[in-house]
Amino acid sequence: MSEAQTTSGGTVDYMTDSRPIAEGPAAPGCRKRDPIVVADNVSRRFGGINAVDVEHLEIPRHKITALIGPNGAGKTTLFNLLTGFDTPQSGKWQFEGRDLAGMASYKVARLGMVRTFQLTKVMGKLTVIENMRLGASEQPGEKLRNALFRGIWGSREKDITGKAEELLAKFKLDTKRDDYAASLSGGQRKLLEMARALMVNPKLVMLDEPMAGVNPALTQSLLDHIKNLKAEGMTVLFVEHDMHMVRHIADWVVVMAEGKVVAEGPPADVMKDQAVIDAYLGAHHDVDLGAAGGLKELEEELAADEESVVGTADAGIISEESVLSEAETITVSHPAKHRAAPGEGLDEAEAPDEAAGRAPHGATEATEDAGKEEQK
Numbered sequence: 082m083s084e085a086q087t088t089s090g091g092t093v094d095y096m097t098d099s100r101p102i103a104e105g106p107a108a109p110g111c112r113k114r115d116p117i118v119v120a121d122n123v124s125r126r127f128g129g130i131n132a133v134d135v136e137h138l139e140i141p142r143h144k145i146t147a148l149i150g151p152n153g154a155g156k157t158t159l160f161n162l163l164t165g166f167d168t169p170q171s172g173k174w175q176f177e178g179r180d181l182a183g184m185a186s187y188k189v190a191r192l193g194m195v196r197t198f199q200l201t202k203v204m205g206k207l208t209v210i211e212n213m214r215l216g217a218s219e220q221p222g223e224k225l226r227n228a229l230f231r232g233i234w235g236s237r238e239k240d241i242t243g244k245a246e247e248l249l250a251k252f253k254l255d256t257k258r259d260d261y262a263a264s265l266s267g268g269q270r271k272l273l274e275m276a277r278a279l280m281v282n283p284k285l286v287m288l289d290e291p292m293a294g295v296n297p298a299l300t301q302s303l304l305d306h307i308k309n310l311k312a313e314g315m316t317v318l319f320v321e322h323d324m325h326m327v328r329h330i331a332d333w334v335v336v337m338a339e340g341k342v343v344a345e346g347p348p349a350d351v352m353k354d355q356a357v358i359d360a361y362l363g364a365h366h367d368v369d370l371g372a373a374g375g376l377k378e379l380e381e382e383l384a385a386d387e388e389s390v391v392g393t394a395d396a397g398i399i400s401e402e403s404v405l406s407e408a409e410t411i412t413v414s415h416p417a418k419h420r421a422a423p424g425e426g427l428d429e430a431e432a433p434d435e436a437a438g439r440a441p442h443g444a445t446e447a448t449e450d451a452g453k454e455e456q457k
């Protein structure tokens with residue numbers, strides 16, 4: 082288990098470090114004691130929609146931060162912007178003090194900031210081990226010309242395969258090593274994507290809805306892997322609609338609504354925050370989303386509400402899919418949408434660019450066009 086150096090020269094275990102995360106009171110945009118990412122005035126518009134309009138945001142190092150908010154709040158767009166998969170209209174941000182604005186996504190990954198996608202990007206027609214090896218192409222110095230020096234390449238390749246096998250064993254995917262990724266379940270693909278991201282020895286791992294589509298049998302395993310990332314000294318930022326997960330593994334929660342950060346703080350406090358409740362629930366504000374019965378209570382309120390669309394074809398924030406599982410999982414619904422964000426929804430012919438961390442050609446133009454389409 083890794084340990085952090087304190088300013089007084091001692092060490093602190095990341096898992097038990099109870100020093101305050103924020104420098105002062107928790108509030109939107111508050112300063113952190115030790116931020117790994119600092120963003121200022123980052124904005125992204127699609128047509129007339131302000132998808133992201135973040136004045137100031139700091140992500141605390143060596144912590145697990147959850148980014149939550151209702152559908153369309155701008156969470157995925159913010160991920161895309163920070164990791165170079167999309168370009169904002171304005172703004173700057175630093176990762177470990179280094180300016181990233183305008184940097185290509187593969188370079189961002191090389192610096193140690195990696196992300197996974199809401200819809201996994203494993204390559205179905207490649208085997209599990211081949212997918213893992215592809216992840217290594219983001220490593221510093223991993224250039225095609227190295228292949229010309231067979232000796233160097235040979236030993237390098239051995240190292241890469243060794244590391245890939247180690248990670249596969251850790252994620253219990255070693256028995257699937259030579260299977261096509263297409264044969265994996267949704268949850269296994271999520272694990273593979275997370276394992277692949279670790280091939281570059283990242284410092285910050287950004288997970289976009291790691292639990293979405295994951296079979297309950299794999300849920301605990303995924304949660305444990307995320308906690309392990311922190312135990313090993315990494316910082317985690319994840320987008321999630323599952324409040325149960327947020328409450329149980331996040332050290333810090335950032336809430337977005339309509340592109341802005343509307344609340345921040347420790348999970349227990351944030352779940353009670355009026356701005357959060359308003360953002361999620363509108364008028365239904367007496368519900369504690371973090372309590373096991375919260376969603377049930379909300380559904381009952383909505384059922385009695387004449388304006389509610391729950392149970393209709395136009396289901397709103399809480400859909401029929403949102404149920405309390407036996408494990409009391411609370412899910413704020415995720416409508417059938419998935420708008421292809423830049424770099425998402427590519428077919429396999431285009432996907433290799435993605436695996437190498439390169440922004441797909443013309444991604445920004447495509448999204449601009451999509452924005453215009455939406456305006457029509």
Ligand SMILES: Nc1ncnc2c1ncn2[C@@H]1O[C@H](COP(=O)(O)OP(=O)(O)OP(=O)(O)O)[C@@H](O)[C@H]1O
Nearest residue numbers: 127132151152153154155156157158422448451452
């Ligand atoms: N490529 C795009 N073209 C046009 N509009 C877009 C595009 N991507 C996102 N948007 C719009 O930007 C806003 C923010 O979307 P985004 O997907 O970032 O939200 P989100 O918080 O991640 O939502 P969800 O929880 O549903 O994934 C939404 O209004 C969405 O419709």
